[in-house]
Amino acid sequence: MDYHFDIPLNNQDIKQLRIGDVVYVSGVLFTARDESHRLMLKKDPGEIPFDTKKMGLYHCGPLMKRINDEWQVVSAGPTTSSRMDIFEEEFIKKFGIRLVIGKGSMDDSLTSVFKKNNCVFTVYTGGAGALAADKIVKVKDVYFLKELGMSEAIWIFEVKNFGPLVVAMDSYGQSIFKSWEMLFKGENCACK
Amino acid sequence: MDYNKIQEGVIKLIKKSQTELPVDVIESLEKALSVESGIAKLQIANILENIRLAKATGRPLCQDTGVQTFFIEAGVDFPKIGHLKKLIIxxxxxxxxxxPLRPNAVDPFNSKNQAGNIGNFIPAITWDFISGTDVNITAIPKGGGSENMxxxxxxxxxxxxxGIKKFVIDEIKKAGGNPCPPTVIGLGIGGGADLAMKLGKLALLRPVGLRHEDKNIADIEEELIQRINKTGIGPMGLGGxxxxxxxxxxxAPRHPASLPVGMVVQCWADRRAKMVIHQDGRWEVL
Structure with missing residues (x-):
């Protein structure tokens, strides 16, 4: 199924989504990689200068260009989500995250975290940075740029029909990555 | 010889490596599009559309513009050979x-991002010396997500x-969707630890679809391709x-006691671009 939702996704939206579904989202995303996860987790939600509950979390370290006083997105595809495995349970709970966008798999133990917090993990095509950049209609803000640098800073992006995102872990405790892990059993005998 | 003009050529080489993919890579992705369906096909279609868009707009196709990596064959009779390194940096x-390129040179001790993609030993340059007066440079910017695997x-x-085959297949399974499959795998077999890894990266210079000239080695490549594609990991690890x-x-020959295998994983954005610089300073980005 293909869905089009506004961010923040509500409970009903999230409950509709099952692994393998395709979804396009419009609204506001904030980017965060390893360093910004670590930095944000050291703070109280009240100390964070933007409202995480109204945004989606995007695992992304964009390539930006400053033209006069304005930031422009050059290329902004997803980064490897598994690097955030160690932070995400606490991060989702603490900041009220309902939508995570990234690439690659996340640790299987997180399926229960997505279920418990009524949250979804969706993936965008890795490396499709130019394509993703064209779905970002506005750079609203940037935080921690001086401390963390371009790729690790938190960028606030307004996006329109951002996708196609594939639901990889849904709010029912399912993971799309399980399907091919099952196939490995067949291949193992060929490895001997 | 006008060093500024040559430097402009190297900048053009870097830009081409970031904004366009070699035809052999595109052709193999088009072939993948024809055999895939569903979500897997959607991923490949996105990749191909992204490649088209990046080229048309002259933008890096991936935000991870990688570690700037060059393989250089320098003709020993090229005048001012001593200036090349400084010129490339x-x-x-x-x-x-x-x-532009994303600043990707981070100090490993204090995590400060050093501006300009330069630093100790970076850009990564591998030198070889050949006879003659031409200098051949291949740029293969290398992304972090695939290098991590x-x-x-x-x-x-x-x-x-x-044992080599088992190692490769086990590692590909562990990597899953993380290195942005469909990937290109460079395998360096033999030598010492460092040479095996270097040969793995060197192997990535060969165009996609071209088999090793030694039939026995070509057969091993072919077998690995088939077995890896049977895992079902698929584009982006979403199955396919x-x-x-x-x-x-x-x-390379191995030491009697050793069998080193260096596996270098390259994402679908198998970025490669070549240039030649002539003795009079003229250059062509190929």
Missing amino acids: GAVKKATEIV SKLVMLKPASGIN KTTVLDVHIEH
């Missing part, structure tokens, strides 16, 4: 602003070829028939 610094193993020689676009092997 300067080109990388300028290209960071002009292309690269691996070295020092096998026991008794493990043999089957295309997990690798190609496997390339380069080899």
